[in-house]
Every structure is written in C-alpha cells, then in structure tokens.
Amino acid sequence: MPEPIDFHFDFSSPYGYLMSERIDALAARFDRKVRWKPMLLGVVYKQLDSQPLPSIPMKGPYSLHDIRRSARHLGIALTIPTPFPVATQHAARAYYWLHGQDCAMARAFAHAVFRAYFVDGRDISSKDVVVALAAAAGADADACARALDDDAVKQRLKDACGEALAAGVFGSPYVVIDGEPFWGVDRLAQIERWLAEGGF
Template structure:
C-alpha cells in the first residue's frame, strides 16, 4: 500500500503585512525540504482586526507598539535579505488584491502564488501600493494572467469575489488565525514570519 502524502502546510497572509512578504520568500522552499506542499491562503486582516479582535485604532498609532514596528520591520528585512521600500500601512487597502488572488487561484494555484509575490513586491519593495482594480490587474498580467480568463479588474469588484474573500477570512478565523502571517501544519498554529524556525522544527521532528 502506498503511504499517504503528508498533509500540506497552510500559509495565511494579507498583502498588507511586511511580515507576510518576508515569510512568502521562504515558506515554499522550507516546506519542500520536508516533502510538504504549501497552500497559500489570502485573507483580509482588517476584517479580523475589526470584527473578531475589536481593534479599530490604526496600528501605527498604538503607543510603544507602533514605534517597535517601525524599528523591527527594517531589521527583519535585513535578516531575510529582502529589499524594503514600503508603501506604508495607511496607504494600502489590500481587499482588491486579496480578491484577485482567489479569482486567479481558481484558474491556476501556481499562478496565484506568482501573483501574490508580485503584489508583495509592489507594496513592500517598490512602494507602489496596488490599491485599484486596474493596478491589481496589471500585476496579474505581469506574471502571466491571460485576459482570455476574464477581465480581472472587473472580476474583483463583483459580489462573488467579495463573498469569496469574506468566506476565506471567516474560515481563517475559525481555523485559529488572528494575525498575518500564520502557518498551520498538522493542526498546529504558528504566527509570525519569525516562527518559521519553529515550523521547520515541527516538520523535522514530525511534531513534538
């Protein structure tokens, strides 16, 4: 009897987060070393913050925490070896990009990953927040989205795309996700790009 393939690792992210950008650069290679696939799962972090966590104050306005964030993000970028030229938290509403991810994913999950990385780079490495449907569609075209699959700029504004993102966000919350990035492997939840070393330890040991 052929042994069952190991369960995939779920990678939950919102494009807004630079920590999601950092994690996206390494998660697939890490999982592959242990024979695992990665399911990339975009969700809308602002929805969870407001509806699930009751947080309405802009993150950077929180005393001490905001100052730490401003110091930590460049430090983490250096550690991950990634360029950082952020478009800023307040300047990016990621809903269109997150909706587009799922539209693309339903056609081609591999292309959706390439699109996700393109969006991460637009915002976090080029300081060009892809806010509009047209910008999101251009990012998709850059990585191979064929207009024969449909008008992406139009698709992300349709009720179906909005409902899909809300459903994915609700599913993420139900799975225990409250921050971005989050990794779930074998039912174990890890939050934060700096937890990748714990994810690897889990994969290497096969649990604890």
C-alpha cells in the same frame, strides 16, 4: 504524501511578506506543499477590537524598526511603503479569482503583489495596479477587472476571511502545520524544527 501547510496572510502585512519569501522553499525541503490563503486583517481586527500595528503607541514605532531589521536579518529586500498599511481586498479577490483558473499563476501573482508593495512601493490598494499585476502574471486584464466587481468573487473572499477566523487566525503571517499554529515570521525556526521532527 503529508498534508499541505496553510499560510494565512494579508497582502499589506510586512511580516507576511517576509514569510512569503521563505515558506515555500522551507516546506519543499520536507516534501510539503503550501496553501496560500490571503485574508483581510481589517476583518480580523474588527472581530478582536484590535488595530493595525503602526497605530499602536510605542509598539507601532518599534515595529517599523523591527520590520526593517527582521528583513535585514533574513536577507530580504524591504522598504516600508507609504501609505502603510493599505486596503487589500482587490488584491485578495484577484488572488482567489486567479487561483480558480491556475494555482501557479495565482502564486506568481501573490509574490508580485507583495514585492510591488514592499520592494517597489506601488499602491496595491489600486484596482489598476492589481489588474496590471494579474496581467503580468498571465491573466486576461479585462476579465480580471470585471472579476474584481463580481459578487461571487467578493463572496469568495468573505468566505476566506470567515474560514480564517474560524481557524483561529488573529494575525499575519499565521502558518498551520497538521493543526499546529505558528504566528509570526519569527517562528520560522520553530516551523523548521516542527517539520523536521514532526513536533517537539
């Protein structure tokens, strides 16, 4: 059985959302599992002295256009939410807390968070929204609300961000196949070829 693929992302990354709608099915065609690894782009950008895409002159406005066009090209529903981007530490903490209980529930929650933000325009920075999405995925709402303030859960996300930085992650989505890194949903064709040919 080949090694799982690592999929690093931030829940407020639109290109990360697009990747989230494709990577599992693509990997499954090559008998691969995918490890989903939410992190906080804010932590990465602070380290790199970078800034969120929408606030970069010229590139920012282009990117909003390109995000919509890339979604249409892939056939994936997407509306740029307002506000955009948002803080995603609650969503990421809930993900890791859920993952400690049930991988499948965590995966369903992650899809639900992405779609809540990029399809339904819900405010995924809100604790209440995060708890509601976790409950809809099958978690206990009160336990989830408590977990979001739990120091061990907070530390779990800090560790995840540190691990992402150590793995070279500087953006979202960032996919790693057997040590080979692919940044951006626009690398899907190369990812497919890499999986099919074992490198090229």
